[in-house]
Amino acid sequence: MNELFNEITVLSVVSLGAIGGVAAIVLFLVAQKFKVIEDPRIDEVEDLLPGANCGGCGLAGCRALAEAIVRAESLEGFNCPPGGSEVMQDIAEAMGWEASESTPMIAVLRCNGTREFAPPKVKYEGAMTCAFAHNLFAGEGGCPFGCLGCGDCVEACDFDAMYMDKDTNLPVILDDKCVACEACVKECPRDIIEMRKKGKKNRRIFVSCINKEKGGVARKNCKVACIGCGKCVKECKFDAITLENNLAYIDFEKCTLCRKCPPVCPTNAIHELNFPERKKKVEKEAKTE
Amino acid sequence: MRALKTFTMGGVHPPENKLAEKQAIERLEPPKSVAIPLAQHLGVPAEPVVSRGDQVKTGQLIAKGEAFISAHIHSSVSGKVKKIDAVTDASGYRKKAIIIDVEGDEWEEGIDRDEGLQKQCDLDAKEILEKVHNAGIVGLGGATFPSHVKLNVPRGKKAEYLIINGVECEPCLTADHRLMLEKGEEILVGVQLQMKALGVKKAIVGIEQNKPDAIQHFTKLAKDYEGISVQALEVKYPQGAEKQLIKALINREVPSGKLPIEVGCVVHNVGTAFAVYEAVQKNKPLIDRVVTVSGSSVKKPSNFMVRIGTPVSALIEAAGGLPEDTGKVINGGPMMGKALNDLEVPVTKGTSGILIFTENEASRPVEQNCIRCARCVTICPMGLEPYLLAPLAEKQRLEECEDERIMDCMECGSCLYICPSAKPLLDHIRVGKTRVGKMIRERSA
Numbered sequence: 001m002n003e004l005f006n007e008i009t010v011l012s013v014v015s016l017g018a019i020g021g022v023a024a025i026v027l028f029l030v031a032q033k034f035k036v037i038e039d040p041r042i043d044e045v046e047d048l049l050p051g052a053n054c055g056g057c058g059l060a061g062c063r064a065l066a067e068a069i070v071r072a073e074s075l076e077g078f079n080c081p082p083g084g085s086e087v088m089q090d091i092a093e094a095m096g097w098e099a100s101e102s103t104p105m106i107a108v109l110r111c112n113g114t115r116e117f118a119p120p121k122v123k124y125e126g127a128m129t130c131a132f133a134h135n136l137f138a139g140e141g142g143c144p145f146g147c148l149g150c151g152d153c154v155e156a157c158d159f160d161a162m163y164m165d166k167d168t169n170l171p172v173i174l175d176d177k178c179v180a181c182e183a184c185v186k187e188c189p190r191d192i193i194e195m196r197k198k199g200k201k202n203r204r205i206f207v208s209c210i211n212k213e214k215g216g217v218a219r220k221n222c223k224v225a226c227i228g229c230g231k232c233v234k235e236c237k238f239d240a241i242t243l244e245n246n247l248a249y250i251d252f253e254k255c256t257l258c259r260k261c262p263p264v265c266p267t268n269a270i271h272e273l274n275f276p277e278r279k280k281k282v283e284k285e286a287k288t289e
Numbered sequence: 290m291r292a293l294k295t296f297t298m299g300g301v302h303p304p305e306n307k308l309a310e311k312q313a314i315e316r317l318e319p320p321k322s323v324a325i326p327l328a329q330h331l332g333v334p335a336e337p338v339v340s341r342g343d344q345v346k347t348g349q350l351i352a353k354g355e356a357f358i359s360a361h362i363h364s365s366v367s368g369k370v371k372k373i374d375a376v377t378d379a380s381g382y383r384k385k386a387i388i389i390d391v392e393g394d395e396w397e398e399g400i401d402r403d404e405g406l407q408k409q410c411d412l413d414a415k416e417i418l419e420k421v422h423n424a425g426i427v428g429l430g431g432a433t434f435p436s437h438v439k440l441n442v443p444r445g446k447k448a449e450y451l452i453i454n455g456v457e458c459e460p461c462l463t464a465d466h467r468l469m470l471e472k473g474e475e476i477l478v479g480v481q482l483q484m485k486a487l488g489v490k491k492a493i494v495g496i497e498q499n500k501p502d503a504i505q506h507f508t509k510l511a512k513d514y515e516g517i518s519v520q521a522l523e524v525k526y527p528q529g530a531e532k533q534l535i536k537a538l539i540n541r542e543v544p545s546g547k548l549p550i551e552v553g554c555v556v557h558n559v560g561t562a563f564a565v566y567e568a569v570q571k572n573k574p575l576i577d578r579v580v581t582v583s584g585s586s587v588k589k590p591s592n593f594m595v596r597i598g599t600p601v602s603a604l605i606e607a608a609g610g611l612p613e614d615t616g617k618v619i620n621g622g623p624m625m626g627k628a629l630n631d632l633e634v635p636v637t638k639g640t641s642g643i644l645i646f647t648e649n650e651a652s653r654p655v656e657q658n659c660i661r662c663a664r665c666v667t668i669c670p671m672g673l674e675p676y677l678l679a680p681l682a683e684k685q686r687l688e689e690c691e692d693e694r695i696m697d698c699m700e701c702g703s704c705l706y707i708c709p710s711a712k713p714l715l716d717h718i719r720v721g722k723t724r725v726g727k728m729i730r731e732r733s734a
Contacts, residue, residue, distance in 0.1 A: 122630040125653050127716035129683075135723060137381025137630045144382050213383070217375070 041070045048090050054158050056081035056181030082179035104198040105180040107173050111192045112208040113146040114168035118222035134189040142221040145211040147192055153184035175202055197252040205257055208271040212245040226269040232261040295523035296533040299670040301703045303460050305499055309583045309590035310463045314471055316594045319366045319391050323598030324376045326386040329637040330427040331434045332358030337387055343370045348397035348574050351387055360435040361425035365576035365596035368392040377631045379620045400573050406474050407570040417486040417569055424568030426575050429560030433639040436561055440486045449553035451484050451492040456529040459622025462642040464579040465559050467592045469503040476559050477514050479566030487555055492517045493538050499524045527701040531556045533670055545697050584645035586612035595636050602632040604643055616651030619644040624702045657710040665704035671697045675704035679714040682721025687728050690721050
């Protein structure tokens with residue numbers, strides 16, 4: 001009994017040991033042959049990124065951005081919208097590079113066609129998606145450029161930075177949550193949402209209308225439409241405002257936020273956000289809180 | 290009794306509601322002012338050749354469609370061009386139109402306004418085609434494809450059959466039906482002219498069984514016209530679609546993504562045949578058409594012969610005014626038509642009917658979950674799977690949509706009609722089609 005046990009033990013130990021040895025050698029050789037050398041910095045950069053995988057940088061996700069940054073050995077041309085310059089600064093420090101300057105941007109809704117200013121003339125009953133409504137008609141208020149109010153942009157937002165205001169039937173963008181990933185910009189069938197410079201202290205001035213129709217026609221459908229009168233263009237001392245196709249546009253690179261143009265607009269189409277109240281005329285639209 | 294011919298795959302039979310089928314076509318006087326849109330056909334919009342302040346006569350060319358797929362546009366009234374401006378049309382958007390203030394009714398010289406039948410025609414194929422082109426004729430069934438392009442068989446292809454669509458499968462509409470009863474001879478002469486232009490020997494007029502008077506009338510008349518036969522068809526929607534009609538009449542299937550000429554067919558509507566007759570024999574361009582105004586609440590459901598550019602409101606007025614409980618006004622048939630968002634929209638070459646639905650009829654039922662009953666699959670005349678396509682389109686899985694042949698959908702609305710859960714299947718498929726179309730164009734660019 002004892003002898004037999006010994007024999008089996010010895011046999012199995014030897015044979016299994018031999019198999020193990022051979023397998024170890026094969027595994028070692030295979031591991032050598034197919035070794036993947038990965039830059040440890042990729043993991044390091046990925047850890048610094050927010051990890052939202054929003055795609056705002058234009059790449060497939062945070063990992064892809066980290067790989068691209070390490071491959072390029074610089075931060076030139078890369079930007080993480082949710083992380084902003086802080087994250088880029090952190091990465092630069094960790095890698096020992098110089099951080100590229102990035103301007104914080106934010107989504108801006110360029111339509112103020114609320115139920116009050118652009119009263120609905122017809123009732124829309126189809127599928128509640130802007131993509132479909134856009135194919136069907138100009139909109140309940142009649143403006144072919146204005147917001148359709150079905151909320152495709154809100155649906156597209158991964159950061160809870162938008163919601164539909166039930167009273168106005170317009171989406172509201174939350175300043176502190178928007179990370180400028182541009183998902184809403186891509187989704188809007190009418191290109192109403194624009195990425196603009198966030199501005200000092202979140203202050204922004206912009207024309208809240210993209211209607212290119214003639215003034216009278218635009219005004220008929222919406223009380224706060226830009227009628228292309230050109231008053232703001234004359235008022236601006238910095239050549240920041242251009243007038244094209246009956247529509248004024250404020251270049252946010254040139255705009256100095258001097259607040260001269262909003263009061264001259266006859267239809268109140270120029271919006272100023274997050275400014276202190278004016279002393280004489282109080283005309284501030286508290287659109288975004 | 291032998292079963293009547295029809296197409297084999299799918300199809301539905303909605304309540305017919307042909308309320309205006311006994312009403313003779315009534316000619317409406319030109320309104321005070323007309324707005325004639327420049328984009329009334331598929332393809333490139335026409336370019337205006339008149340300007341503000343010009344005096345125009347009825348039938349005068351006012352806009353030229355020079356592109357390959359485009360059509361000329363003629364003034365439907367005489368008067369003074371008020372302006373060329375954007376006007377809301379049936380698309381729901383403001384598009385360019387020529388607005389004319391009506392003064393009297395003076396016709397362009399050379400147009401034969403005599404009602405008498407003109408059978409004799411000595412023109413050859415090329416001359417007929419030229420006349421059709423000059424008259425700005427487009428498919429009057431609703432798709433408004435320029436007719437001269439269709440009558441010009443592309444090189445390397447051969448047409449065997451001319452198929453005339455007298456099906457009028459959309460419920461409620463009776464415009465083609467009335468035209469067949471009242472202008473039967475003229476339509477058949479038009480068919481002969483089209484046969485000559487195409488160089489085909491055989492023409493088949495397909496008429497659904499719910500128009501027995503038209504079938505009888507045409508069968509009797511067709512005996513005097515060589516090569517033209519009349520075929521009664523089972524009542525089934527969407528039999529008036531080109532591919533379904535070809536399948537029903539001569540049992541040939543048009544391959545996916547191809548045109549009927551691929552199987553040797555050219556399909557024209559009876560209204561188009563009548564327009565061709567008028568253009569060739571009477572020199573009259575396409576300036577008016579028959580429009581059905583109907584609906585359960587309409588006082589006087591009617592068929593009107595109206596000038597292009599007449600506002601829809603004038604038609605409704607002539608039919609007894611807009612009922613108080615109106616929920617929707619539809620341009621076209623109840624299955625494929627589209628609700629109007631403005632009653633001043635002008636009648637165009639593609640307007641076959643104006644339907645007025647009460648609030649009750651127009652409301653959409655509450656959407657529920659898909660119960661996988663597969664009724665939409667059973668009735669889809671193109672053999673698609675709407676229950677699958679709609680969510681794929683909604684989730685923007687465009688490559689999968691393309692694989693599932695979303696572009697074959699002709700938007701007949703049968704799936705939406707049959708769905709017991711009232712899912713907006715077609716709505717999503719339409720959006721998907723637009724997106725997939727864009728994707729395909731970008732890929733080939």
